[in-house]
Amino acid sequence: MPTLPIVLIVLAIAVAAYLLARSRAQRAAAREGRRLHSLPNYYGWTGALYAAGPALLLLAVWLVAQPVATRMAVWPVLEAEAAPNAQPALLMADVQRLAAGIDAAVASGRVPAAEAGDIPAEELRELMAGQGVALGSDVTPATRQAALRWRGLSAGGDLARTLAVIGLALVGAAFGVSRAKPDFRARNAVETAMRGTLIGAALLAILTTVGIVLALIFNTIEFFRLYPAAEFFFGSTWSPSFGGGSELGILPLLWGTLYISIIALLVAVPIGLFAAIYLAEYAHKNVRSWAKPMLEMLAGIPTIVYGLFALLTVGPLLVDLFGRNGALGVNWMQGGTAVMTAGLVMGIMLIPFVSSLSDDIINAVPQSLRDGSLGLGATRSETVRQVVLPAALPGIVGAVLLAASRAIGETMIVVLGAGAAARLSMNPFDAMTTVTAKIVSQLTGDADFSSPEALVAFALGMTLFVITLALNVVALWIVRRYREQYE
Known part of the structure; x- marks a missing residue:
């Protein structure tokens, strides 16, 4: 399932958790004749945060980690056939384009799903050209096999991501609703979650800056290994x-x-x-x-x-x-x-x-x-x-x-x-x-x-x-x- 529908489902679960937790806290207070520790909205926000927070965090981590893991699993298929001076990033980009082209051909009905792995090389290139995508290299057996493997791993990863994120949202919503009791300090929990969110945003900005600086430093060091620093800083040409x-x-x-x-x-x-x-x-x-x-x-x-x-x-x-x-x-x-x-x-x-x-x-x-x-x-x-x-x-x-x-x-x-x-x-x-x-x-x-x-x-x-x-x-x-x- 694409990312946007998953996010919308998680938000819908969070809204339902908000309403259920708020209502449960009010009913429990009325039944037990006690006052709520916090305002009813805080109990609702607690349920929503438990439902949406961990699920969206898992989704973000998954979106970053899945392509990396897929590349690591697909690269051995190409490594044996790659030229000594070949750039892995360019080869993997061709594999991704080829996999996307096969997916588009299957989705449009031009190619049956069972025959996706048997499309001739010329037909594959025509399919890609019809989508306005040019490959940087020829469609070799290794490239085709890597593209098919990429499709399989991506499909499995997408399914696992959907089930894991929605499942975690449901579990978080159930846990948040179960904590909606009169003596639960909901306001403190919400303020702690918001403080953690703000700290995370600040750390993300700082880490982004650190990452940019480190990228500059490492590539600059690599440059000075190939070119004299004195000529760079004092050269007039x-x-x-x-x-x-x-x-x-x-x-x-x-x-x-x-x-x-x-x-x-x-x-x-x-x-x-x-x-x-x-x-x-x-x-x-x-x-x-x-x-x-x-x-x-x-x-x-x-x-x-x-x-x-x-x-x-x-x-x-x-x-x-x-x-x-x-x-x-x-x-x-x-x-x-x-x-x-x-x-x-x-x-x-x-x-x-x-x-x-x-x-x-x-x-x-x-x-x-x-x-x-x-x-x-x-x-x-x-x-x-x-x-x-x-x-x-x-x-x-x-x-x-x-x-x-x-x-x-x-x-x-x-x-x-x-x-x-x-x-x-x-x-x-x-x-x-x-x-x-x-x-x-x-x-x-x-x-x-x-x-x-x-x-x-x-x-x-x-x-x-x-x-x-x-x-x-x-x-x-x-x-x-x-x-x-x-x-």
């Missing part, structure tokens, strides 16, 4: 080649990342901060009511749209100004893709990050500070400059650093607006690229993930992670150093 002879120096990519981010921040920080000061300190409430949402709409525009705006509008405009035949009569810009193009557009994209956060931070400054400054004879501008901004400085620094992190991690605007050239140049009208853009390019296409040209993407990601972490540490130090305490 970026010239990957999957045929061999690559030069993978990160310095041009780091320079392009920092250069574009600096230009973006030079655009976003003044405009965003001045807009936040106006909205918080000077704007009438009617102006603020429509101006702030209009600014925040910039954050909802997809980055691909910004990239197209850079490519089709900003780039040609800059060429018209700074190109060979431009209005200014200089020859600084050879094409529309340049650091300045990406930096300007990225700065526009970052304005709402700075303005919205800074506006909220400025509004959080106590009004008593403003009143005291104005009472001492300071003007509104002096109050903003000498009282409000110093008090809001830590938060504003956090907003700027958030915008910087957003700029460092941007990809689409760079790809479309800055070009793909990795170079060390001070000219802002030259085409350059960034670390994130090269991560995408190195992992795009039929890359051999055991080669340094593919593994370098993880080294680039690890470097970017360390830089961002250092940036956050500096920001934390600044916030703690200059933080203002108010009662």
Whole structure:
């Protein structure tokens, strides 16, 4: 049975357990002439949690473990016939596609279920082509046998999963209903279950972060086993080649990342901060009511749209100004893709990050500070400059650093607006690229993930992670150093 019907059945059982447990607790209290320890709803929630909680947890674990166990059971069928340089993941992907194609053919009635194992190879490929699925290898006897075994194990696992999950839900519902007695501390049980759920969610987020970091670390270590670390960190040439002879120096990519981010921040920080000061300190409430949402709409525009705006509008405009035949009569810009193009557009994209956060931070400054400054004879501008901004400085620094992190991690605007050239140049009208853009390019296409040209993407990601972490540490130090305490 598919996952969604199982979930719906479990939820239906949980609803029934809720009603039965609540009703049983009330009847028991009336029969024994006693008061319930908790409100009736808590007894119902106890029954529902016992019914749904363990069953859904088992379903989640089963969905993760079944494909792994199936692959381990099917791989020996392919291992004897696999080529020495074959990639198990690709072979198993073909097996899964073939098994899905056979299932679809049987379900549609084109092939009887009893004859699923006797379909000729050419007919199998036609069936797969009819479903718009292409196999990466030929349909060999081992592939066919592995696909049939995959079908059998998957069908058995699905049936066992359905019976186990629904059975556990029924058992949990019966146990939860049986505990619905007047002296049962249902509220405590529900609060304990909710606390466990919250702890589990927090642990899941932490473990996800740890998993991402470990994946970066292990693949980065593997890369440095194949490519010298000194050449990676201090090399000034970026010239990957999957045929061999690559030069993978990160310095041009780091320079392009920092250069574009600096230009973006030079655009976003003044405009965003001045807009936040106006909205918080000077704007009438009617102006603020429509101006702030209009600014925040910039954050909802997809980055691909910004990239197209850079490519089709900003780039040609800059060429018209700074190109060979431009209005200014200089020859600084050879094409529309340049650091300045990406930096300007990225700065526009970052304005709402700075303005919205800074506006909220400025509004959080106590009004008593403003009143005291104005009472001492300071003007509104002096109050903003000498009282409000110093008090809001830590938060504003956090907003700027958030915008910087957003700029460092941007990809689409760079790809479309800055070009793909990795170079060390001070000219802002030259085409350059960034670390994130090269991560995408190195992992795009039929890359051999055991080669340094593919593994370098993880080294680039690890470097970017360390830089961002250092940036956050500096920001934390600044916030703690200059933080203002108010009662």
